[in-house]
Amino acid sequence: MPARRQTYREIADDMEERIALGEYVRGSRLPSYRQLADIYSVSVSTAYRAVVLLQDRGLVEGEPGVGLYVARRGT
Amino acid sequence: MGAVVVLLLAAVAAALFWTLGQRGARPSTPVAATTPATFTARGALQLDDVGPKWKTGSGCAGSGGYDDIQGGAQVVVKDRAGTVLAIGELAAGLVDHHPTIEDAKICLFLFSVFNVPAGQGIYGVEISHRGVVQFNEADLFAGEAQLTLG
Numbered sequence: 345m346p347a348r349r350q351t352y353r354e355i356a357d358d359m360e361e362r363i364a365l366g367e368y369v370r371g372s373r374l375p376s377y378r379q380l381a382d383i384y385s386v387s388v389s390t391a392y393r394a395v396v397l398l399q400d401r402g403l404v405e406g407e408p409g410v411g412l413y414v415a416r417r418g419t
Numbered sequence: 420m421g422a423v424v425v426l427l428l429a430a431v432a433a434a435l436f437w438t439l440g441q442r443g444a445r446p447s448t449p450v451a452a453t454t455p456a457t458f459t460a461r462g463a464l465q466l467d468d469v470g471p472k473w474k475t476g477s478g479c480a481g482s483g484g485y486d487d488i489q490g491g492a493q494v495v496v497k498d499r500a501g502t503v504l505a506i507g508e509l510a511a512g513l514v515d516h517h518p519t520i521e522d523a524k525i526c527l528f529l530f531s532v533f534n535v536p537a538g539q540g541i542y543g544v545e546i547s548h549r550g551v552v553q554f555n556e557a558d559l560f561a562g563e564a565q566l567t568l569g
Binding site: 352376377378381387388389392393396399400407408409410 | 459463475476477478479490510511512513514515516518527529531533562
């Protein structure tokens, strides 16, 4: 049976936890949308949804073509 | 015989204790059904057929007749009567594969509109004066609202 694909909310929660644990350091560059899609085995669109959710939470900054960064100060 | 009597007395005492305990127990505190006063409406706008030259995962924006469709474009949430409830904007566009057409690409824009008053049931969403499309509250809350252009 194939593994269930994570939802964008689950991916956002996982990334938030990694930021909290310091795995993704504040101010550092995050993997690109394509890389995130590969890491979580989801579509680029799903990775994009997860990143936008993290942006809404004040944890991630940036946009396509510019790069994604962990916000220096999360909310 | 004596042991049987003791056991019977113990059983009666336990039953009595349990019954009194039930009578004296506080009724469970009623849990009020709370509905959040506002919610964040989430959804996506898919701009179809942006051309195969676009690289998946790169940034994109509408062009030609769709040049108003780009990151920062206004997203308005209205009630059934057309009253504006909340305003947000499109996030920057991202190129992805078309979900159903092989080799085709789309430019996908997500939106988040904060502080939308809850409880309306049906909401209208208008992006950059492209006309109002109606969605139910559950879809907007879950981020399942999807619009397509092109």
